[in-house]
Amino acid sequence: MREDEEIPIETATLPLDAWHRAKGGRMVEFAGYWMPIQYEGIMAEHLWTRESAGLFDVSHMGQLVLTGDNVAEALETLVPGDISALKPGRMRYSLLLDEDGGILDDLMVTNSGHSFYLVVNGAVKWDDIAHLRDNLSDEITLNHMDDHGLLALQGPKAVDVLTRMGLTPLQPGWPAVSELVFMQASPYDWNGVPVSVSRSGYTGEDGFEISLPGEALTAFADALCAMEEVKPIGLGARDSLRLEAGLPLYGHDMTPEIDPAEADLGFAISKRRRAEENFPGAARILGHLEDGPPRKRVGLTVDGKLPVREGAKLFDGEDEIGVVTSGGFAPSVGAPIAMGYVPRDHAVPGTAVAAEVRGKLVHCTVTAMPFIPHRYVRKQGA
Amino acid sequence: MPRYYTEEHEWIDVDGDVATVGITDFAQGQLGDIVFVEVPDTGAELTAGGDAAVVESVKAASDVFAPVDGTVTEGNGQLEDDPALVNSDPEGGGWFFRMTLSDKGQLDGLMDAKGYKAFCDAL
Numbered sequence: 001m002r003e004d005e006e007i008p009i010e011t012a013t014l015p016l017d018a019w020h021r022a023k024g025g026r027m028v029e030f031a032g033y034w035m036p037i038q039y040e041g042i043m044a045e046h047l048w049t050r051e052s053a054g055l056f057d058v059s060h061m062g063q064l065v066l067t068g069d070n071v072a073e074a075l076e077t078l079v080p081g082d083i084s085a086l087k088p089g090r091m092r093y094s095l096l097l098d099e100d101g102g103i104l105d106d107l108m109v110t111n112s113g114h115s116f117y118l119v120v121n122g123a124v125k126w127d128d129i130a131h132l133r134d135n136l137s138d139e140i141t142l143n144h145m146d147d148h149g150l151l152a153l154q155g156p157k158a159v160d161v162l163t164r165m166g167l168t169p170l171q172p173g174w175p176a177v178s179e180l181v182f183m184q185a186s187p188y189d190w191n192g193v194p195v196s197v198s199r200s201g202y203t204g205e206d207g208f209e210i211s212l213p214g215e216a217l218t219a220f221a222d223a224l225c226a227m228e229e230v231k232p233i234g235l236g237a238r239d240s241l242r243l244e245a246g247l248p249l250y251g252h253d254m255t256p257e258i259d260p261a262e263a264d265l266g267f268a269i270s271k272r273r274r275a276e277e278n279f280p281g282a283a284r285i286l287g288h289l290e291d292g293p294p295r296k297r298v299g300l301t302v303d304g305k306l307p308v309r310e311g312a313k314l315f316d317g318e319d320e321i322g323v324v325t326s327g328g329f330a331p332s333v334g335a336p337i338a339m340g341y342v343p344r345d346h347a348v349p350g351t352a353v354a355a356e357v358r359g360k361l362v363h364c365t366v367t368a369m370p371f372i373p374h375r376y377v378r379k380q381g382a
Numbered sequence: 383m384p385r386y387y388t389e390e391h392e393w394i395d396v397d398g399d400v401a402t403v404g405i406t407d408f409a410q411g412q413l414g415d416i417v418f419v420e421v422p423d424t425g426a427e428l429t430a431g432g433d434a435a436v437v438e439s440v441k442a443a444s445d446v447f448a449p450v451d452g453t454v455t456e457g458n459g460q461l462e463d464d465p466a467l468v469n470s471d472p473e474g475g476g477w478f479f480r481m482t483l484s485d486k487g488q489l490d491g492l493m494d495a496k497g498y499k500a501f502c503d504a505l
Contacts, residue, residue, distance in 0.1 A: 042440040043415040236414070236441050305418050305465070307438050329417040329440050336417075358420075358436065 014059045015149050015214040019221055023232050031122035033060045035235055042236035046331040049203060049241055050372070053157040054233035055224050059149035062125030063211060064132070067115040068140040075109070075116060078135055080260065080279040082270030086111040091183045091198055095260055095268050096120075096128060101281015102256035103263060104131060106248070110185045110198060117185075117196070119150065119209070121250045149217040154207030154241070156375065157229040162208055165223060167195060177208065182376040190220065203238070204245025204374045243337060244330050246299055246369025252310055253297060253325040253339055261288030262341070264297045295322065296347040299369035300355070302327075302336040306362055308355040314340055315354045315361065321346060324355055332372050342366065386449065386489055387498035393473055394449045396489065404477040405437065405446060405468065408502050413439040416468045421457030421479050428452055428481060430488055435478050437468065450488040452481040 011029045020027060025036030036057070038045060048054055066075060072083040081094035091110035095103050105124050110117040120128045125144075132142055153162055163178045167188035175186050177197055185198035193216040201207040212220055224230045239249070248254050254263050259281060261269075266289055273279050277286060288294075302308050307329050314322035327338030342353060349368045354361040386394045391409035395402045410416065418438035428434050428448035435446035435457075457479045461467060468476040483489075493501060 037441070038414060041415050046440075240440060305462075306420075307418055307443070309443065329415075329438070331440070 060122030
């Protein structure tokens with residue numbers, strides 16, 4: 001074997017790689033891919049998304065399609081959501097759980113009529129695929145749509161911008177993009193390109209996620225960015241936006257050691273599934289929902305200007321009581337914020353705790369999240 | 383007043399036995415929006431290459447190293463209220479601290495403006 005036949009594990013490029021670089025994107029390695037961390041600057045990009053419309057390339061995320069008889073019931077053996085009750089065109093936030101109820105990933109599940117479409121985190125998508133394949137019967141087909149890209153268009157002007165793109169509903173009578181409500185999805189045609197659009201995202205703003213074939217991504221992104229309301233936004237602002245929205249990030253605020261009750265994601269445990277007690281880790285999770293978990297994810301406001309970041313220990317007096325799992329300067333708040341885990345009796349808003357940063361204690365206060373109100377469009381004509 | 387540069391992207395202006403230290407325009411561009419600066423206390427003893435200050439961007443905290451040995455005589459108090467000064471005027475009003483020089487010979491190991499530009503161009 002020649003030496004040059006040894007293939008090292010290289011950072012992969014996504015379909016928009018050249019596009020990001022041409023737009024001035026500063027590329028970093030993330031989840032095994034070259035991704036733009038920022039273009040003009042995280043602060044400006046963050047604020048632009050909150051007031052106009054930001055375009056995010058999230059093509060590193062895993063797009064999976066499950067098909068087969070009783071696929072909803074099969075998926076329910078691995079997640080705690082009521083998947084069977086999900087109507088075509090509707091989606092739900094859910095969690096892939098291990099047998100002890102630890103969180104393996106968080107994901108979006110969409111009923112696309114004849115199949116279920118999942119969007120999972122890029123960093124763990126290969127593990128997710130293995131977990132699904134290992135635990136679903138051979139009757140269920142899993143298709144990894146790795147030839148598709150995923151864009152997120154987020155912000156108050158996203159709906160106007162996407163409307164001007166001229167997406168045609170695939171069937172007469174199916175909703176226009178402006179008629180979708182939060183957590184609704186539908187297929188469209190864009191100049192002959194099949195495009196799936198959902199009204200969803202992870203910034204707290206109104207907005208859309210758009211799945212389309214990789215070869216059409218550049219033309220679609222160019223058409224969006226030709227509109228003055230739209231700018232490309234990097235991973236840096238994506239992180240600060242979701243933090244302000246109080247949304248947990250997998251691998252940081254959620255891990256296999258943490259269950260959904262501890263992560264304050266009880267809403268993802270559907271009523272019917274609670275009654276049936278038949279999801280992975282049900283005993284632990286239902287116990288924690290009933291009695292309160294030993295520790296809980298909370299938001300923290302931070303006194304002063306010193307950012308409190310992931311890994312900072314939390315104290316009550318001399319006692320180390322918890323840890324910060326995400327934190328940083330929040331551009332729309334104008335101050336540092338954080339989220340982390342504290343014992344149940346400290347999880348009450350208003351509780352004072354201290355975070356240790358470089359040997360100094362910074363005063364923090366437990367607070368309800370989100371830090372910036374969500375602006376999801378839940379009802380049409382409201 | 384000669385200005386020297388380090389490979390860690392600090393600049394140092396030397397005026398007699400006193401030096402002013404900051405981070406370069408290249409460094410602030412790499413860091414992005416700066417939201418917090420922690421400057422050393424007056425009287426702090428610094429060692430060349432050792433931690434001297436911390437600069438926090440939206441994304442991360444980064445150490446600023448002492449370019450030479452010496453004692454801090456003054457931190458830039460303006461950065462407490464206006465850390466973004468490091469972005470807008472990194473090699474002027476956005477200076478970090480002033481220090482005495484224990485060993486002027488250490489300056490010989492640093493780069494001049496031309497050398498630093500070549501160093502950055504090669505990155």
